[in-house]
Amino acid sequence: MIKLYLTGLMSLTLMLSGCASLENDKRSRLDLIKTRDKLICGVSGKIPGFSFLKSDGSYQGIDIEICKALAAAFLGSPNKVQYRPLTAPERFTAIKTGEIDVLSRNTTFNLSRDSIGGNGLTFAPVVFYDGQGLMVKSNSKITRIEQLNDANICVGSGTTTEQNLNDAFEEKKINYKPIKYQDLNQVVAGYLQGRCKAMTSDRSQLAAARTGFKNPNRHIILNDVLSKEPLAPASIGGDQKLADAVRWVIYSLITAEELDINKANIDKKIKLATEDKSKTSLRRLLGIDPGLGQKIGLSDDFFVNIIKSTGNYGDIYNKHLGKDSNLPIPRGLNNLYSKDGLHIAPPMK
Numbered sequence: 025m026i027k028l029y030l031t032g033l034m035s036l037t038l039m040l041s042g043c044a045s046l047e048n049d050k051r052s053r054l055d056l057i058k059t060r061d062k063l064i065c066g067v068s069g070k071i072p073g074f075s076f077l078k079s080d081g082s083y084q085g086i087d088i089e090i091c092k093a094l095a096a097a098f099l100g101s102p103n104k105v106q107y108r109p110l111t112a113p114e115r116f117t118a119i120k121t122g123e124i125d126v127l128s129r130n131t132t133f134n135l136s137r138d139s140i141g142g143n144g145l146t147f148a149p150v151v152f153y154d155g156q157g158l159m160v161k162s163n164s165k166i167t168r169i170e171q172l173n174d175a176n177i178c179v180g181s182g183t184t185t186e187q188n189l190n191d192a193f194e195e196k197k198i199n200y201k202p203i204k205y206q207d208l209n210q211v212v213a214g215y216l217q218g219r220c221k222a223m224t225s226d227r228s229q230l231a232a233a234r235t236g237f238k239n240p241n242r243h244i245i246l247n248d249v250l251s252k253e254p255l256a257p258a259s260i261g262g263d264q265k266l267a268d269a270v271r272w273v274i275y276s277l278i279t280a281e282e283l284d285i286n287k288a289n290i291d292k293k294i295k296l297a298t299e300d301k302s303k304t305s306l307r308r309l310l311g312i313d314p315g316l317g318q319k320i321g322l323s324d325d326f327f328v329n330i331i332k333s334t335g336n337y338g339d340i341y342n343k344h345l346g347k348d349s350n351l352p353i354p355r356g357l358n359n360l361y362s363k364d365g366l367h368i369a370p371p372m373k
């Protein structure tokens with residue numbers, strides 16, 4: 025009798041949990057994206073190298089390439105993206121209200137944002153390891169953070185930057201006055217007009233902003249790094265199907281670099297794996313043998329579509345931040361783990 029009751033209870037629980045996951049499945053935004061046949065990607069649009077709106081109306085940068093890789097994986101084409109420029113204070117509301125599908129905008133991954141009791145987002149793997157810095161005019165003779173006592177500091181509101189500035193200066197017992205602005209252009213304008221002795225932001229943003237100055241070499245970024253700023257894409261929390269797909273697209277870019285698969289050689293790799301049945305893991309990755317894509321709600325050629333569209337993580341990095349780009353930033357932490365950096369992908373199997 026007890027046994028019967030327990031079996032009944034178990035199958036009811038299984039039924040219910042089965043139904044629940046089906047329900048979640050149905051309501052995933054990934055399906056909406058596919059029906060719409062367009063990915064709505066939230067970006068900044070104001071940071072050269074990351075996401076920058078050019079005068080011809082096109083967007084460029086590593087955050088943009090992430091949107092393209094997602095569209096290639098979800099919809100088969102990197103061009104099926106609608107970009108939505110957002111300021112820092114606007115970005116999380118845009119995810120929550122469903123105005124955008126994915127945020128790919130120099131956004132720091134932290135506990136308060138990636139939690140149900142916080143902003144309620146789900147973060148994808150880090151696409152750029154950054155840290156917060158301070159930029160000052162070279163003729164100010166300031167070289168250390170301590171020399172900024174009693175200074176006005178220009179900062180963007182609604183950012184981790186604002187909080188870190190407070191934490192770092194409090195800890196070092198340095199007095200300062202934050203002058204807050206809505207976006208990077210305003211922060212820059214405030215700083216250049218002399219409202220502040222220093223401007224603070226992610227170091228990549230400081231370097232990017234400086235490329236647009238009339239005399240970039242009259243400004244220096246101090247060596248002090250105030251925080252960890254791991255920048256990552258994010259989507260709404262509680263939608264595992266979308267989050268899985270986003271996460272494995274980022275890992276695909278890293279995996280491809282690890283395996284030295286790029287735009288130029290992918291057709292050769294496909295040919296090799298098609299002809300050689302012993303290349304089992306490569307065959308699975310390239311979708312020659314089915315199964316991987318299906319598990320994350322995508323077609324089995326998702327990996328091939330990504331690499332054909334954007335190349336691997338290293339290709340993207342070199343194009344926008346490499347030594348021949350307008351904003352050369354040494355790879356450092358942003359190299360592969362096997363090359364003393366922090367990027368590593370779990371096995372794609």
Ligand SMILES: N[C@@H](CCC(=O)N[C@@H](CS)C(=O)NCC(=O)O)C(=O)O
Pocket residue numbers: 068069070071110111112130131132179180181182183184185206207208209211224225226229253255
């Ligand atoms: N990574 C930090 C800061 C990112 C950020 O958005 N910074 C401000 C600049 S101070 C900004 O709006 N930058 C880009 C823009 O102006 O569009 C965060 O996630 O809070």
